[in-house]
Amino acid sequence: MPFSKADFIDGFIAETGEHLDAVNNGIIQLKKTPKNREVLAAILRELHTIKGTGRMMGYPVVEQTAHGLEDVFKGIREEKYELTDHIVQLTFLTADCIRRILDKIKTDGTDDIDISDFLEIFKKASSGLFFTTDILEDKVKSESEFNTINAREDTASLENITSIRVDISRINDIVRSFDNLIIRQFRFKHQLEAFEKRLSNADTKQVKELPKQLKEDLLLTETALFDTQHQLLNLRMLTLNMVLTPIKKEIESDMMKLGKTIDFDMPESEFMLDKAVLEKLRDILLHLVRNCIDHGIESPEERLKKGKSERGHISVLAQQVSNHIIISVADDGRGIQYETVRKKAIIRYPKMQKQIASMSEKELQQYIFESGFSTMENPTALSGRGVGLDVVRTDMEKIKGRLRLHSEIDKGTTFELTIPVSLATQQGLFVHCGEIKLMIPSHYILEIIDIDPKNFTNLQSQTFISLHQQLIPVYHLSSIIGTPHKEKTDSLIILEYLETQIAMVVDSIDQYENVVVNPLPPIMNNLEPLQGVVYDENYAIIPILNIPDIMKRLKGLLAYDLKKYQSKNKKRTYTVLVVDDSTTTRQIEQTIFETDGYKVETAVDGIEALDILRNKHIDAIITDIKMPRMDGMVLLSNVRRMDDYITTPVIVVSGVYDPETKDEFIQAGAQAFIVKSEFQRGNLLQAVKELLGE
Numbered sequence: 010m011p012f013s014k015a016d017f018i019d020g021f022i023a024e025t026g027e028h029l030d031a032v033n034n035g036i037i038q039l040k041k042t043p044k045n046r047e048v049l050a051a052i053l054r055e056l057h058t059i060k061g062t063g064r065m066m067g068y069p070v071v072e073q074t075a076h077g078l079e080d081v082f083k084g085i086r087e088e089k090y091e092l093t094d095h096i097v098q099l100t101f102l103t104a105d106c107i108r109r110i111l112d113k114i115k116t117d118g119t120d121d122i123d124i125s126d127f128l129e130i131f132k133k134a135s136s137g138l139f140f141t142t143d144i145l146e147d148k149v150k151s152e153s154e155f156n157t158i159n160a161r162e163d164t165a166s167l168e169n170i171t172s173i174r175v176d177i178s179r180i181n182d183i184v185r186s187f188d189n190l191i192i193r194q195f196r197f198k199h200q201l202e203a204f205e206k207r208l209s210n211a212d213t214k215q216v217k218e219l220p221k222q223l224k225e226d227l228l229l230t231e232t233a234l235f236d237t238q239h240q241l242l243n244l245r246m247l248t249l250n251m252v253l254t255p256i257k258k259e260i261e262s263d264m265m266k267l268g269k270t271i272d273f274d275m276p277e278s279e280f281m282l283d284k285a286v287l288e289k290l291r292d293i294l295l296h297l298v299r300n301c302i303d304h305g306i307e308s309p310e311e312r313l314k315k316g317k318s319e320r321g322h323i324s325v326l327a328q329q330v331s332n333h334i335i336i337s338v339a340d341d342g343r344g345i346q347y348e349t350v351r352k353k354a355i356i357r358y359p360k361m362q363k364q365i366a367s368m369s370e371k372e373l374q375q376y377i378f379e380s381g382f383s384t385m386e387n388p389t390a391l392s393g394r395g396v397g398l399d400v401v402r403t404d405m406e407k408i409k410g411r412l413r414l415h416s417e418i419d420k421g422t423t424f425e426l427t428i429p430v431s432l433a434t435q436q437g438l439f440v441h442c443g444e445i446k447l448m449i450p451s452h453y454i455l456e457i458i459d460i461d462p463k464n465f466t467n468l469q470s471q472t473f474i475s476l477h478q479q480l481i482p483v484y485h486l487s488s489i490i491g492t493p494h495k496e497k498t499d500s501l502i503i504l505e506y507l508e509t510q511i512a513m514v515v516d517s518i519d520q521y522e523n524v525v526v527n528p529l530p531p532i533m534n535n536l537e538p539l540q541g542v543v544y545d546e547n548y549a550i551i552p553i554l555n556i557p558d559i560m561k562r563l564k565g566l567l568a569y570d571l572k573k574y575q576s577k578n579k580k581r582t583y584t585v586l587v588v589d590d591s592t593t594t595r596q597i598e599q600t601i602f603e604t605d606g607y608k609v610e611t612a613v614d615g616i617e618a619l620d621i622l623r624n625k626h627i628d629a630i631i632t633d634i635k636m637p638r639m640d641g642m643v644l645l646s647n648v649r650r651m652d653d654y655i656t657t658p659v660i661v662v663s664g665v666y667d668p669e670t671k672d673e674f675i676q677a678g679a680q681a682f683i684v685k686s687e688f689q690r691g692n693l694l695q696a697v698k699e700l701l702g703e
Contacts, residue, residue: 018118021066021593022111028055029104036100043092053082057635058591059107061664063120065594070120071110077131078103090137099134102145103127183241246281246431249327249334252291253278260298260323269306274324280334283431289404290428296401297338297424298323305342305422315419317341332430333452339423345416347373353382371508374414378402378507402507406557408432409540411452412507427452435526435543435553439519440500443492446519446551448543453556455503455510457518474512476503483512484563489538506557511564526553538562583628583701584608588618588644589662590636598631598662598693605694615639619647622654629658629697634670642677649678658700662693 035052039045056079063071078100085092106127110120126144133140253275264271282290306312306321313319327336347370354365354376365373376382378398401424405412409429416422429452436451458476466473466480473480481503500518504511524543529536540555587598590613599609610625612618614636621627630648634641641661648654660681661674671682681696 017066017593017597018114020596021062022115024592025059025062025071025107025111028059029107031055033101033104036097039092040097046086049082049086051637053079053086054590054635054637056082057664061633062591062593064664065597068110068114068120070122070124071107071114074103074107074110074124074127077128077135080135081131084135084137095140095142096134098142099130099140099145102142106145247284247287249278249280249282249287249290252287252294253325256291256295256298260295260302264302267302268308269302269321270309270319271302271306271321271323274322274326276326278327280327280329281430282334282428283433285432286408286428286430289408293401293404293426294325294336294338296398298325300398301338301340301342301422305340305344307343311343329430334428334430336426336428337423338426339421341421344418344420344422345370345377345414346418350376357382370416374508377414378412402557406540406555409435409450409452414508433525434523435541436521436523437553438502438521439551440486440502440515441517441519442486442490442515445490445492446549447486447490448522448524448551448553449502449504450540450553450556451521453504453506455505458501458503460501460514474501476512479510481510481512482564483514485514486559487514487516489559489562504556504560506560509560511560513559513563582606582608583697584610584626585697586610586612586618586621586627586630588612588615588630588632588636588641590614590633594633594662601693602697607697613637615641615644615647618644622648622651627654627657629660629701630654631660631662631693631697634661634663634674642674645674645677645679658697660693660696660700 032052032055035048035055039048039052042048056075060072060075060079063069063075081096081099084090085096106122106124110122113122114120126148130140130142130145254277257273257275260273264273301323306323307315307317309319312321322341324339325336326339327334329335350373351365351368354373355362357376358365378401382399402412405426405428409432411427413425413427414422415425435448437448438451438454438457439446439448441447464475465483466475468480472483474483483501500515502513502515502518504513526541526543528541529539537558538555539552541553543551543553585602585607587595587602587609588611589595589598595611595613599611602609610621610627612621615632616639618630618632619639622630632641632644636644639647645659645661648657648659658681659679660683661671661679662683663670664684674682680700683693683696
């Protein structure tokens, strides 16, 4: 998922405040010892960190302010001019200005403050021209008075406040409390049914009326509980526009990079979705649209040869159906070249050549979403190396979504995403496998049929059922659960995922319910066949099956060659070392890698990093340039002299793009150079995956 700025704002504000304190302390010390190069370097390092972190967090005013003062101190370092009282005062006022910006970020979420006066004086000061700070002092003073007046006015108008800001964690706590109430209500209902059975033979009319009254009260309580729960869950909802709007800017930039002319249609949408769904949805849509741009839309010349308009067309449209949002991402490009997919799949699975050669286009779609699978001979900066659609598949599974794909040669491709509005509840079917009760999410269920042996066919040691003029493989859920097969079962559930269908035999089907989902207990976190738990009326924990994983395991029981390949190519856990003196930057990068399954070590500078490298195995290194004690270049030089790390990937993440600096690092052995202004979860992860050969 993309890193959420909101998760790091408090840390960013606190850390930047510490850097400002260090700048103020440094200028006081430098005033006493103007020739102290070490103190001057420390001030420049603090300002550089503020600038880089501001850029990474997307606060351009913070970045520009720190950059302007940094230029002033660079002039002192280059001996263009000496430290003066005016520069000291400018430093103090700049620190005050940045603190005001941080206050605005905390209250409004934006750093939109006019700093034009500061920028003009920074320009004069860094050019060695005479300047005064009078206008800045007046500005700081007037804004301080304005803030005081605002505070008094805000206090006086509390009675007019119509909305408040509520932390998501507080809402989650309330939802958990309501979950417990609903479970108790289920239990109450169960006990009432048992009580009613006991009284069925009683003769007293008054006694028989008691269950009826209790039922009415229970129904009213049930209605009130679910209504209140629904309103609470809605508090966690955010508009789809929060994801769509930022994507537009990135897509326009991507189109220009590839030199393609594309009309991009993405209407605004006020549909509301759970915050947890939106966090995953941004990456999903970004990958799909980039796939359309890179793989789908042809070059203008190619389109004209095919008789198409020179301009390609991509659309992202959303509609709501019941409690799901359906989003279609479509292009009018070349379509999926299924024969190319077939050839690539045979190369990957040579022992399955016969099966793959006879697969339909729908069956071949499963390979498109595999990790590392790509039909492009020369991957571009957008296409990567088969990572994109694998991420889409994985993230869709996490948000309990359903993905469909339709493509025609030279007409285009459409991805259809069916996404639940909320992850808090789940509709599903309770089934039994032996003595174990399980839940199957409804969005994977196509239909439920009675078992009729006449419709079964055995081909190559595999049982199939003939349904709707197609053969669907039949599997027993007990093969995965480990319970014995029952000879007499009459329940068969048709499941579908990524256009692949299977028929799953279960011992019995209980009932269809809409229930509250709970995360897996910590002890069960590594159980991939499960995606969560629910509670029934007896307080029993009922696991929810992760159908994509279950289908993969069932098919793997017979597809030994495929299973062997997957085992051989199972993704190992890599360890990444993040080296940066900014706490916020370290936390952001650590979160990005840990979310994707990496282990992460962190260091504040080169010296600490070398100590880690000597004592632990590291697979990739992410480093800043300017750091205390040992900077990025010295660290890189030391790393390349260590026998165990001569070829270890090193990626430089810098606050400033300087072609000469980049060339120096590349020549010294760095494999990639990422500028913080262009920093995103995707490009950093993609760079690491490519360098590690994932």
